[in-house]
Amino acid sequence: MSTTNEKDWPLWEIFLQSKKGLDHKHVGSLHAADARMAVENARDVYTRRGEGNSIWAVRASDIHASRPEDQGEFFDPADDKVYRHPTFYPMPEGVKYI
Numbered sequence: 001m002s003t004t005n006e007k008d009w010p011l012w013e014i015f016l017q018s019k020k021g022l023d024h025k026h027v028g029s030l031h032a033a034d035a036r037m038a039v040e041n042a043r044d045v046y047t048r049r050g051e052g053n054s055i056w057a058v059r060a061s062d063i064h065a066s067r068p069e070d071q072g073e074f075f076d077p078a079d080d081k082v083y084r085h086p087t088f089y090p091m092p093e094g095v096k097y098i
Contacts, residue, residue, distance in 0.1 A: 006031060010059050012038040016046055017054035021097045024056050032057070 009031040015024035027046045032038035038057035046052065066074050 009033050010061060012042075012057045013060050013063060014038070014042040014046060015056040015058070016042075016052050017056075018051055020053050022053075023097075024054065029060065035059075 011029055012032050012035075013026060014028050014030060016027045017024045027042075030038065030041050030045065032041050035057055039055050042055050042057055043052070047055070
């Protein structure tokens, strides 16, 4: 009999890559005792139809994000760096998913 309670397990955010070369997309959250269990449970829950190529499990407490109310001052400095916009670069023929 286990002494740990499922409710005490950390929350994991799950990201799934549907095909090689595509980005990982957030598909949901789940509780798991450790990273291995999180990936295995994510496989069982989010790839039942074989649609997954790669799974990332990230402990929710390890995710740090900007605050919506800081949007203006936080993102404004990027406006003056036009070289960051991909419209200035020629795309090679045959390149997909960029």
